[in-house]
Amino acid sequence: MSDLRAELFCDPFAPGVWRFRPLLSRIGYTFSELPWTVRPVAAVETRLEGEAADSFRTAATQAGAAADLPVAADLFAEGVPSSWPACEALVAVRSSQPEAARRYLDRLSARTFAEGEPPTSADTLAALAESVGVAGDVVRDAVGSRRATAAVGRDIERGRALFETLHAHEVRGDPEADELGARLSDDGGAADPADGGDDSAEHDDADAPSAPAAQRSLAGSASAVPRPPLVRIYAGDRTVVVDPRTGFDEFLDVLHRYDPDLGDLDWESQLYGRKVMTAYSIPDRTAEHLSTEPYGEKIRTILTALGEAFTAEVAACADLDAETVRLELRSQRADGVVESTDSGAWTLSNQTD
Incomplete structure (x- = not known):
């Protein structure tokens, strides 16, 4: 088997993560041997109110309709809270039990979109962690800590670096970008790692085909991060960036290029x-x-x-x-x-x- 692994740029409050949940679940289920690393990028940097919240609510409703997933009638009725606490909780779970991180992301997004209760308090986030087998104190101690904030900051930086060098990757689809804003603090990367050193070196592939013009327009931007969700697949020293909007067959093609026997396709x-x-x-x-x-x-x-x-x-x-x-x-x-x-x-x- 090739040295395959996947990286998911995500945010539990992002409508796109809800929209593509069935697809991502299918990929995870079919290719159960494929290890995943979730990388939250804090898509909702600060609380949204007024027109910004209305626009976000509309996007969430449309995402649910497109995916045939439930969306609470009163979702974000009082504004959209920042996703920073949820992202910090997610990196804490990733550090403690990497194999539970994808399931925890799913629980966070279900609480947000289906139940209409975006989790923001340390106690709520800890209770959801316990529902996937992670000790609540792991999350309770992490939320709001400099260590967890720094870990999220490094994930955001990885996303920024990916778009800045998108031309060096093979790209499937046309990844969308969000403005970086003020998500990276000056000292964010100085804290001790909160993810057990799982921030492995980049695997850029200088020989990969150039991205199409629409994608190259995103590359080179120092102020953009992936709009969640976006997947980067590592195959040894090669990488392929896959926009989930391209569908399951695109992932199947990429993964089977490097390992034709991967997955349960009975x-x-x-x-x-x-x-x-x-x-x-x-x-x-x-x-x-x-x-x-x-x-x-x-x-x-x-x-x-x-x-x-x-x-x-x-x-x-x-x-x-x-x-x-x-x-x-x-x-x-x-x-x-x-x-x-x-x-x-x-x-x-x-x-x-």
Whole structure:
């Protein structure tokens, strides 16, 4: 296997992270061997009020609609709080238990968008950390500390450096940028690392193809950071930057270029029967109902891997129509196999995190 790993520039309050949650979950589920490092970039630097908050709320609503994910009716009704505390909590979880960071990001974003309660207090952030198996004190002690602030600052700096040298990477899609603003303080990088030294050296690839003109316009900017989410894939000393808007097949192409055996793609053989039916103009949902695939077993496997997931996420991971998944989940809930959380996500009954 190639030395593959992925880096996710993110923010739990960013509408784009909510919009592409099903896709990112599908990538994480399909390529479960691929290690991830989450890098929060504090997309909401300071509290937003008035028109800025209204615009942000509209973007969040549109993101939920595009992804078929719930958005609370009163989301950000009293303004949009800064995401700094949540980002500091995220780097603390990453430092303590790297494998729990992606799941923690998902819990933070679900609390924000689906429940309409953006977590900002140390106690709330600590309770959510405990829900993914991380000691609450790890987060409680980190939020507001210079150490955690410095760690977020270094992640922001990595994002800034990426856009400044975007021409040195192979780029899939057209990554969007946000203004850096005042997110980097003068002394932010001077504190001790809060992430256990996981800030490994950059793996720039000077021989990679140049980015298209639209992307080169972002490169060289010292005042831009990635608009979350954005993924950078490392393959040894080569890197590929992938905009999630390009879709699953783009990630599949990149990852299988370096490791054709990576991932669990057994579903392809089961899809074959459905593909034949759809080739003869049978609608997707009809083909799914005619198929003998064990959807219930597949859904339980996905929930075991993800811990909790929304219908759209399960559908993406299973490559099924959302309505097919919704009906199966309701049936399994009636049988006591799955249950719904406060956010509307699904989890296996009596499951412990």
